[in-house]
Amino acid sequence: xxxxxxxxxxxxxxxxxxxxxxxxxxxxxxxxxxxxxxxxxxxxxxxxxxxxxxxxxxxxxxxxxxxxxxxxxxxxxxxxxxxxxxxxxxxxxxxxxxxxxxxxxxxxxxxxxxxxxxxxxxxxxxxxxxxxxxxxxxxxxxxxxxxxxxxxxxxxxxxxxxxxxxxxxxxxxxxxxxxxxxxxxxxxxxxxxxxxxxxxxxxxxxxxxxxxxxxxxxxxxxxxxxxxxxxxxxxxxxxxxxxxxxxxxxxxxxxxxxxxxxxxxxxxxxxxxxxxxxxxxxxxxxxxxxxxxxxxxxxxxxxxxxxxxxxxxxxxxxxxxxxxxxxxxxxxxxxxxxxxxxxxxxxxxxxxxxxxxxxxxxxxxxxxxxxxxxxxxxxxxxxxxxxxxxxxxx
Amino acid sequence: xxxxxxxxxxxxxxxxxxxxxxxxxxxxxxxxxxxxxxxxxxxxxxxxxxxxxxxxxxxxxxxxxxxxxxxxxxxxxxxxxxxxxxxxxxxxxxxxxxxxxxxxxxxxxxxxxxxxxxxxxxxxxxxxxxxxxxxxxxxxxxxxxxxxxxxxxxxxxxxxxxxxxxxxxxxxxxxxxxxxxxxxxxxxxxxxxxxxxxxxxxxxxxxxxxxxxxxxxxxxxxxxxxxxxxxxxxxxxxxxxxxxxxxxxxxxxxxxxxxxxxxxxxxxxxxxxxxxxxxxxxxxxxxxxxxxxxxxxxxxxxxxxxxxxxxxx
Numbered sequence: 001x002x003x004x005x006x007x008x009x010x011x012x013x014x015x016x017x018x019x020x021x022x023x024x025x026x027x028x029x030x031x032x033x034x035x036x037x038x039x040x041x042x043x044x045x046x047x048x049x050x051x052x053x054x055x056x057x058x059x060x061x062x063x064x065x066x067x068x069x070x071x072x073x074x075x076x077x078x079x080x081x082x083x084x085x086x087x088x089x090x091x092x093x094x095x096x097x098x099x100x101x102x103x104x105x106x107x108x109x110x111x112x113x114x115x116x117x118x119x120x121x122x123x124x125x126x127x128x129x130x131x132x133x134x135x136x137x138x139x140x141x142x143x144x145x146x147x148x149x150x151x152x153x154x155x156x157x158x159x160x161x162x163x164x165x166x167x168x169x170x171x172x173x174x175x176x177x178x179x180x181x182x183x184x185x186x187x188x189x190x191x192x193x194x195x196x197x198x199x200x201x202x203x204x205x206x207x208x209x210x211x212x213x214x215x216x217x218x219x220x221x222x223x224x225x226x227x228x229x230x231x232x233x234x235x236x237x238x239x240x241x242x243x244x245x246x247x248x249x250x251x252x253x254x255x256x257x258x259x260x261x262x263x264x265x266x267x268x269x270x271x272x273x274x275x276x277x278x279x280x281x282x283x284x285x286x287x288x289x290x291x292x293x294x295x296x297x298x299x300x301x302x303x304x305x306x307x308x309x310x311x312x313x314x315x316x317x318x319x320x321x322x323x324x325x326x327x328x329x330x331x332x333x334x335x336x337x338x339x340x341x342x343x344x345x346x347x348x349x350x351x352x353x354x355x356x357x358x359x360x361x362x363x364x365x366x367x368x369x370x371x372x373x374x375x376x377x378x379x380x381x382x383x384x385x386x387x388x389x390x391x392x393x394x
Numbered sequence: 395x396x397x398x399x400x401x402x403x404x405x406x407x408x409x410x411x412x413x414x415x416x417x418x419x420x421x422x423x424x425x426x427x428x429x430x431x432x433x434x435x436x437x438x439x440x441x442x443x444x445x446x447x448x449x450x451x452x453x454x455x456x457x458x459x460x461x462x463x464x465x466x467x468x469x470x471x472x473x474x475x476x477x478x479x480x481x482x483x484x485x486x487x488x489x490x491x492x493x494x495x496x497x498x499x500x501x502x503x504x505x506x507x508x509x510x511x512x513x514x515x516x517x518x519x520x521x522x523x524x525x526x527x528x529x530x531x532x533x534x535x536x537x538x539x540x541x542x543x544x545x546x547x548x549x550x551x552x553x554x555x556x557x558x559x560x561x562x563x564x565x566x567x568x569x570x571x572x573x574x575x576x577x578x579x580x581x582x583x584x585x586x587x588x589x590x591x592x593x594x595x596x597x598x599x600x601x602x603x604x605x606x607x608x609x610x611x612x613x614x615x616x617x618x619x620x621x622x623x624x625x626x627x628x629x630x631x632x633x634x635x636x637x638x639x640x641x642x643x644x645x646x647x648x649x650x651x652x653x654x655x656x657x658x659x660x661x662x663x664x665x666x667x668x669x670x671x672x673x674x675x676x677x678x679x680x681x682x683x684x685x686x687x688x689x690x691x692x693x694x695x696x697x698x699x700x701x702x703x704x705x706x707x
Contacts, residue, residue, distance in 0.1 A: 034671055072661065072668070077613060077620055089419040106532060106615045114538040115418075128532060170519050172617060177526040197520070200619075213543055302407060 023064030025289070025317065028091055029098035030083040030108065032075035035065070036201070039226055040100045040302050044122060045070050046295055047303035051310035061314050068310075073104055080104035084111040094325045095316070096330075097309055100302070102126035102172045109137045118316075118329045122309045123302045126172050130355040136325075138311060138332050138346050138354045141274055141305050143174045147250050150360040151272035152184050154374040158385055159245050161218035166195045167208065167232065168223040168249075174200075177223035177249045193217050199272075202228065205235045213241045223249035230261030231319065237265040242389045246268060255300035259368055268362045268387040274300035275341055276372045276378035279361065283340040301341075308339035400556060407550055412541045421540035425547055425612065427654040429605055432551045433627075434634035434646030435558050436601035441632070442641035443562055444594040445574025446496070450507030452627035453491075453514045454599040457484050458606025459516065459621040463531035473533050477608040484603035487594050491591035496682050499577065506626070513636065515622030530617025550608060554601045559643065561597065570594055574641075604630075637681055639688030650688055 029048065032041040052066045060066055071087075073080040080099055087093045088111070094391035096112050097120035099105045105124035112119035113134045119131055121139040125147065130139045131191055155161060164185050166254035167179035174197070182192050193215045209232075212220060220243045222232055230250030236246065248271035252258060259266045277288030277298045288305050291299040299307075313334055317323065320331040333354070336345045346354040364383055410426065432454060441447045461483050464478020488567065495506035509677050518525050526530070537543065546560025568588045572580040583585050610616050620626065656677075662669040685692040 032667070072670075074671075075625060077615060078426060081613065082419070082426070085419040085422045086662070090418040102619060103530065103615065106530075110535065110614045114535070126529070128529075132532070170516075170528050171619065172528050172530060175522075184693060199516075261706055 006201070015330075022065050022371045023062075024063055025061045025097075025323075026067040026069065026088045026091075027068055027093060027097070027313070028069045028071055028083070030073045030087070031098050032100050032104070033070060033072040035074045035076075036225075037075040039255075040077075040123070041072075043255075043299055044098070044100060044306040047287075047299055047306040048310050049330065050290055050294065051307045054311070055289055056315055061317055065312065066310075073099065073230050075101050081111055082269045083312070084108045086214045088115050088117050091179055092123050094323050094330050095241075095313065097313055098122055099124060100251060102129065105129055109134060112136050115325075116329075117325050118332050120309055120313060120332070123305045126176055127352075133353060135331055135353075137194035138335075140341065140344055140356050142360060143352065143355065143360050144173065146357070147177060147274065147296050147360055148181055148272040148372050149246060151270065151362045152188065154270065154337075154362045154383070155190075155219065155245070155247075156188060158383060159219065161190055161244060163191045163215075163217045164217075164219040164221055164222075165193050165212050165217040166221045167205075167213055168195075168197055169200045169225060170197050171225075173225075173251065173267075174223045174289065178221075181223075181249065187298050190219070198228070201223070203231065203381050205232055206239065207215050209235055209241060213239055217243055219245045219247055220242060221247045221249065223251070225252040226255065226257055227252070227261065227375055229253045229258050230266070232257075233262040233265040234248050237302060237390055243318070246320055246376045246387075250274065250301070254259045254363060254370070255302075256297045256370070259365055259370070264368075264393070267368070267393070268365060268384055270373070270383075271370075273301050273363050274297070274358070274359050275304040276363055276370060276380070279333060279342075279371050279378050281340055281342050282338055284319055287340045304341045304373075308341035308344060311339050312337065312344055365368065401559075405427065405548075405550055405552055407675075409545070412544055415493035417425050418540050421544055423655055424425035425540060425544055427650045428547045429542075429608060429612075430630065430634050430650035430654060431647045432547065432608075433602050433605040433631045434650050435551070435554045435637065436605070437596045437631045438635050438641065438646050439558055439601070440594045441572075442635060443567060443574065444570040444591060446591055446594065447504050447632075448507040448595075448598075449504055449624070449632070450509070451598075451602050451631045452624060453507075453511040454484050454488065454602035454620045455606040455609070455627050455631075456514060456518065456622035457487060458603030458608075459610045459616045460525065460531075460606075461603070462607040463533065463616050464525065466533050467526070467531055472536075473611050474536070474608075476610060477496075477604060480603040480607045481600055484599050488596040488599035489592060492595045493588075496588055496591045496595065502641050506686070508628075511624055513620060515618045515624075518618040518622060525618070526702075528616055528617055528619065530620070531610075532615050535614045543608075547608055547612075549606050554604075555643075557597065557601065561673035563644075566590065566593060633678065635645070635688070636672050637678065637688055639690030639692070642688065642690040645688050645690040651700055652689075 031044055032038055048068055052068050055066050071083045073083055100110050100123055102124045105278050106122050109119055109129055113136050118136045123141050125144040127143045127145050166178045166181055169172035182195055230387045246269045250272045253271035254273040288298050315337055316328055316331040320327040342358045344356050361372055363370045364373045366381055372379050373383040437451050458480040461480035462473040465471050465479050466473040467476050498506055507636050519527050549577055569585050573587050634649040636645055637652055639645025
């Protein structure tokens with residue numbers, strides 16, 4: 001027993017940190033790689049690795065290689081904070097990027113602002129992150145308030161619903177997504193019959209769905225992460241709830257796993273999203289194909305965000321006079337570039353600071369695949385509407 | 395007098411640590427360890443000495459955290475007043491809760507505390523107008539420097555240490571242990587068990603609430619999923635005590651050190667770092683199987699085993 005312990009201790013000490021050579025630019029990235037949000041952390045990590053590989057193949061950053069290291073925050077704010085503190089203090093890194101959940105991004109953003117270190121938020125949606133008058137926090141993804149704008153315009157032009165039911169998971173993302181949708185729906189003259197929250201990770205939605213069925217709404221709008229999204233649609237199918245439109249608010253509905261898990265119940269579901277593999281931004285399709293070749297599935301918008309974030313960071317680092325916090329912060333403000341995620345430019349307006357604004361899209365599942373259906377100028381397929389009733393499907 | 399020497403030395407060493415000019419990352423880890431020590435000592439009073447295992451201490455932690463957050467949100471007061479505000483709030487809830495769940499024993503009591511933690515989380519998520527629900531509460535932190543936070547949490551932990559020591563060595567402490575060892579025997583000796591269990595619960599809850607109020611002030615952001623978390627607060631508090639040593643004075647401190655510092659160390663190792671949760675799980679199982687009383691509680695056993703193995707065959 002004692003020998004084993006000794007051997008274990010020795011092996012712990014022997015594994016020394018793999019150091020990058022002096023000319024290389026190394027960045028540590030906090031991400032949730034274990035726990036409930038690991039799925040998204042994983043997509044972000046893989047996409048960032050693809051970007052780094054491409055950059056290194058083309059000569060790297062400032063003559064050295066771009067090295068990315070990933071640190072697991074488990075989706076817990078205090079661990080995310082530990083990692084951010086370590087990156088700033090121990091690794092003396094002049095900028096931060098990464099994290100996925102809004103709670104963790106808030107923790108990291110607070111550290112970044114206090115320590116005057118620029119932080120690029122990659123995929124966290126809570127509106128408040130860029131509403132704090134922070135001077136060092138930048139966000140590439142549109143905020144929750146804008147997630148559904150593409151979907152809303154689709155509903156406005158095509159579906160023209162009168163009533164809606166909103167189901168959402170109990171999280172920051174779910175709540176703010178549902179609130180925004182309720183507000184927008186009211187503005188568009190759609191009556192919200194029911195706005196119901198469910199426990200994240202629940203397995204039986206039938207009690208809620210029975211109520212939904214009784215209300216007989218035109219649109220069922222759901223904000224969920226991975227498993228819940230698929231379960232909701234399967235149980236909607238089992239209960240034969242025939243709404244005119246099933247709509248999802250990005251996240252769990254916009255990733256390929258949704259179709260894998262929900263199978264034929266996913267067909268015709270429309271979801272808001274920030275990006276799709278078929279969208280016509282330069283480099284988007286190439287990135288999507290590369291990702292698919294490496295990992296077997298198309299990436300979600302999280303992937304495109306992460307992939308583009310690395311390019312944004314590279315751009316800022318190369319334009320900065322020196323690798324100091326202040327110089328990189330100045331360079332960040334000057335970012336104005338086309339990426340696989342679309343135009344990235346940090347603006348301060350509508351109560352936001354250093355926020356990127358971009359058109360959002362609507363996808364529909366057609367023949368077991370996500371297709372871009374809205375706005376029409378980015379569309380890869382024609383929307384199917386009205387959708388067939390459950391018993392008319394084979 | 396000799397008994398007071400060790401804590402004073404430890405306190406002096408800890409108080410001198412920031413003078414070494416440690417970087418803010420190390421300070422962060424130290425602050426987290428001391429915060430969990432505080433919560434662990436609080437739990438230990440109820441779970442260790444009085445033998446009433448609670449799976450719901452996140453309820454008190456969260457209430458402390460929300461006292462600080464809400465006082466800032468609704469009254470515009472400094473969240474530091476949360477320390478004062480949390481005491482009566484947490485005490486009242488603990489008294490109310492005690493009068494119900496402390497009538498239950500063994501697994502029933504455990505399940506009841508588990509439920510209360512979850513009930514509070516769900517309540518907090520749904521009182522959207524009052525607590526901002528799952529959007530959480532963000533506050534602006536008072537200091538960028540860690541030193542002030544460090545001394546505040548150190549002071550609170552020292553206070554908790556004194557409270558626990560005084561109680562454990564008083565008549566109450568003996569009642570607690572008597573209740574833990576045999577509730578019926580304690581009752582037959584004339585100890586009002588429900589009353590003393592409620593006292594243990596209330597004191598324990600108030601100390602945990604202080605840790606929660608500190609969390610809000612230190613982290614600057616809370617939401618119900620974080621501060622009322624079953625896995626990350628309630629269970630972590632129990633693990634801190636179990637690993638360190640149940641019903642020992644120094645157990646929670648050692649346990650918190652292991653849970654925070656060792657976890658952080660293993661996590662940052664390259665290659666094997668990715669599997670740190672697995673390794674940590676194995677480590678915990680080993681400790682629980684071979685040292686059921688925790689590292690401090692089973693220290694004599696550990697020492698004897700190591701010495702015997704170390705001796706020439």
